[in-house]
Amino acid sequence: MVIFCLSARVLSLHPDKKHAGVLAPLFAVRGTNDLGIGDTEAIKEVAAWCARNGLTVLQILPINETGGDHSPYNILSSIAIDAITIATIPGILPDLSKDAYAKIATEERLVPLLAGPVQYGEVSNLKWELLTAAYANFRSKELRKKTKRASAFMEFLAENEEWIADYILFRALLATHLGDEVVDQWPEEHRSPAAAREWLKELPAAERRKFREREHFYGYVQWIAHTQWAGVKETCEKLGVALMGDIPVGVSLYSADVFAEPEIFDLSRSCGAPPEHVFAADPFTSKWGQNWGFPLYKWESMERDNYRWWRRRLRCMRGIFHFLRVDHALGFFRIYSFPWRPERNGEFLPLSKEEAMRLTDGRLPCFMLRDDSTLENQLLNREQGERLFKMIIEETGEHRVVAEDLGEVAPYVRPSLLKLEVPGFKIPQWERNQYGQLTPGADYPRLSLATYATHDHEPIHRLWDDWCAFSSSPDGGRADWARRSMRELLEFCGRTDIQTPQPYSEPIRAALLEGLYKTNAWLAVNMITDLLGLSDRFNVPGAVGSANWTHRITPPISEWDTVWAEQLATNRAALERTGRVSGAACP
Numbered sequence: 001m002v003i004f005c006l007s008a009r010v011l012s013l014h015p016d017k018k019h020a021g022v023l024a025p026l027f028a029v030r031g032t033n034d035l036g037i038g039d040t041e042a043i044k045e046v047a048a049w050c051a052r053n054g055l056t057v058l059q060i061l062p063i064n065e066t067g068g069d070h071s072p073y074n075i076l077s078s079i080a081i082d083a084i085t086i087a088t089i090p091g092i093l094p095d096l097s098k099d100a101y102a103k104i105a106t107e108e109r110l111v112p113l114l115a116g117p118v119q120y121g122e123v124s125n126l127k128w129e130l131l132t133a134a135y136a137n138f139r140s141k142e143l144r145k146k147t148k149r150a151s152a153f154m155e156f157l158a159e160n161e162e163w164i165a166d167y168i169l170f171r172a173l174l175a176t177h178l179g180d181e182v183v184d185q186w187p188e189e190h191r192s193p194a195a196a197r198e199w200l201k202e203l204p205a206a207e208r209r210k211f212r213e214r215e216h217f218y219g220y221v222q223w224i225a226h227t228q229w230a231g232v233k234e235t236c237e238k239l240g241v242a243l244m245g246d247i248p249v250g251v252s253l254y255s256a257d258v259f260a261e262p263e264i265f266d267l268s269r270s271c272g273a274p275p276e277h278v279f280a281a282d283p284f285t286s287k288w289g290q291n292w293g294f295p296l297y298k299w300e301s302m303e304r305d306n307y308r309w310w311r312r313r314l315r316c317m318r319g320i321f322h323f324l325r326v327d328h329a330l331g332f333f334r335i336y337s338f339p340w341r342p343e344r345n346g347e348f349l350p351l352s353k354e355e356a357m358r359l360t361d362g363r364l365p366c367f368m369l370r371d372d373s374t375l376e377n378q379l380l381n382r383e384q385g386e387r388l389f390k391m392i393i394e395e396t397g398e399h400r401v402v403a404e405d406l407g408e409v410a411p412y413v414r415p416s417l418l419k420l421e422v423p424g425f426k427i428p429q430w431e432r433n434q435y436g437q438l439t440p441g442a443d444y445p446r447l448s449l450a451t452y453a454t455h456d457h458e459p460i461h462r463l464w465d466d467w468c469a470f471s472s473s474p475d476g477g478r479a480d481w482a483r484r485s486m487r488e489l490l491e492f493c494g495r496t497d498i499q500t501p502q503p504y505s506e507p508i509r510a511a512l513l514e515g516l517y518k519t520n521a522w523l524a525v526n527m528i529t530d531l532l533g534l535s536d537r538f539n540v541p542g543a544v545g546s547a548n549w550t551h552r553i554t555p556p557i558s559e560w561d562t563v564w565a566e567q568l569a570t571n572r573a574a575l576e577r578t579g580r581v582s583g584a585a586c587p
Helices: 041-052 098-104 107-114 120-143 149-157 161-175 193-202 203-237 256-260 283-285 299-304 310-318 343-346 353-358 373-397 413-419 460-470 476-492 506-517 528-532 557-565 565-580
Strands: 019-023 057-059 240-246 265-273 290-297 323-326 334-336 366-368 401-403 425-426 447-449 522-528
Touching: 019 041, 019 240, 019 528, 041 057, 041 557, 057 323, 057 522, 098 120, 107 120, 120 447, 149 161, 149 203, 161 193, 161 203, 161 256, 161 310, 193 203, 193 240, 203 240, 240 310, 240 343, 240 447, 256 265, 265 366, 283 343, 290 334, 290 343, 299 310, 310 323, 310 373, 343 353, 373 401, 373 413, 401 425, 413 425, 460 476, 460 506, 460 528, 476 506, 506 522, 506 565, 522 528, 528 565, 557 565
Parallel strands: 019 057, 019 522, 057 240, 240 323, 323 401, 425 447, 447 522
Antiparallel strands: 265 290, 265 334, 334 366
């Protein structure tokens, strides 16, 4: 195996040594000076907290610019960073004056934003106003005087021209249409880069200059965002903490990518996931599955230029992160898809398959490009997935990618990932052997990431409380299942001395975490809620509402060590007993 060393200043993350980490959604953490949502300065605070507490991996959710639903997996660009992640305070945002900040970020605006969940509309408006003020200052003091910072900005635009030219054109058009993302409802002359540039040529000079200025502004925002995130990576390296980012499986139908290169996407279908019991959050998900709405990739078209789009995307993300989690890795082998958009889910909910087919010219949700109904199809799917992951490894390097291989996993997926030395996920309560028993943690492949929950799952605290409630259910079968589930998990952790059923408690939290750390998995990464013993949930797949992606942890990061001193002390002791505390520096 090739040694993965972040730099000479930090520890080696060679798979021969086991490591521990935490998944902390950026929006959910409260930084010292944030404006109602976690930002680049807040994530530096989390990295420092990780280093103090023996954690060497910090995983976050995607930071790409999102659409109106604010889901970090429904992105408007595969590369552009969401402006809402930028730290917009004087001193950190160099072009923002204290006077401009004081006029915009008034106490009247800030007080309600800092309490409770994320208020995306208000936070976003505030940050865009601050960025607009910063750009106006930059334009007058730097650009017009052609300073070194102005040169650095222009160099950034030139170096990233391959993606950013079309992105800032798209973003300026989006602003022209007052944030309406539905590109196919824009005037015909705005629906593609070529048409829009011809339209621009015909504008009066003053209007054309105004539009170009707007493009420059969005380029400036990306320059600031990428600069700040490069600073986050550098801070993590100094602390000895590896930063793990996330590559969403798809992009929005109304993204800058589809706008710029529609020919590499299949716009006729929406990707998603088949029906399964874990995320049966609503009747539609139970019956038809999850309809995410993202277009499919035309892999044959992408292969013609050696996956240029994917390689560019991976290179840009590699410049920000040390590790990358590949979202829905199953989709690189085969992906479930729908012949209708999510907006029509309600229309199809009550229909039978036959009735649905009458509305879709005979098409039904299915796996693409092919299902696994024949051995030939299985072989082709396996070859496709391996070919794509080899490309990913070429761009990221060995042992720098983790595949999210959860859901309806085809039998060839995990052997393929293992052959390519790509770690997959291990969720103990889901991993079972041929006899239906939980797979012992000692049997996990070294190249794997163990966790009890991802951002889509309920925390172990809530899961345990549900089991405890069900254990006294008048339904004997359900009660037996609940009691067995608690007993199985404690046996997995080697803690048969803890009696069940009983409510979730600090001893149970400590036992479960140490049980995870004892596994053979290279990486044991707990969701922040599981690490601290909280019951808060960040997302319910298939559910629509303001509760998703808005919950914020109280108190602020600066108080975590005090508020959760007992939990962190027991966690540190477990890390030491299981050999997952920080190791020696690289030579």
